[in-house]
Amino acid sequence: MIAYLFIFLGLVFIFFGTLGIIRFPDIYTRLQTSSKCDAAGAVALLVGLILKQGLDSFSLRILIILVFLVLTNPVASHAIARSAAIRGIKPWRKKKNVKGG
Amino acid sequence: MTAATIIITVLGVTASLALYRVIFGPTSWDRLIAVNLISSKVIMIMVAAAVFFERRIYLDVALVYAIIGFVSIIAISKFLEGEGTNKK
Numbered sequence: 001m002i003a004y005l006f007i008f009l010g011l012v013f014i015f016f017g018t019l020g021i022i023r024f025p026d027i028y029t030r031l032q033t034s035s036k037c038d039a040a041g042a043v044a045l046l047v048g049l050i051l052k053q054g055l056d057s058f059s060l061r062i063l064i065i066l067v068f069l070v071l072t073n074p075v076a077s078h079a080i081a082r083s084a085a086i087r088g089i090k091p092w093r094k095k096k097n098v099k100g101g
Numbered sequence: 102m103t104a105a106t107i108i109i110t111v112l113g114v115t116a117s118l119a120l121y122r123v124i125f126g127p128t129s130w131d132r133l134i135a136v137n138l139i140s141s142k143v144i145m146i147m148v149a150a151a152v153f154f155e156r157r158i159y160l161d162v163a164l165v166y167a168i169i170g171f172v173s174i175i176a177i178s179k180f181l182e183g184e185g186t187n188k189k
Contacts, residue, residue: 004104011111014142018115021122021138027130030122034134038141045108045145049152061160062148068167069141076137076174083182084130 006048013041026092027084031077038073105153109146116142129181133174140170
């Protein structure tokens, strides 16, 4: 039961992260939701699958994949953001409204 | 409607939605972000299929796919960073 709760939490994070990828206006904001989707969604889903499987060599391999994803996803996100910043992509700003605001 | 069907369907549908950003992304980095997201979702689909269908070999495939995806993302972002610098 707790395993399915974790899996449901991961699916919710993944769905809203993908919604942010489609709806957000800029590279950096999209990168932020993508990073949340990778970190929170993948960790919750894989922890749920480990709890469903039980403790054996099968779930140890899932734990190795989980540790690898946790180590590498922030590095990949940082590399993408750094290359966009070096190439001179400006962050998105809200357009000033003429009538005060 | 089992749990495996629901999980794999949701992951596949959200990966297809992220494909929109690959096709219509304004810059190359948007496409790179969406490809990174799709790669991580394919890894999750593989692990879910390995657990629910009792196939042990899918976990090895998922680990190798994670390593190749990480190296390719780093290489492509380094390539985009240095693009055109010899013109200065």
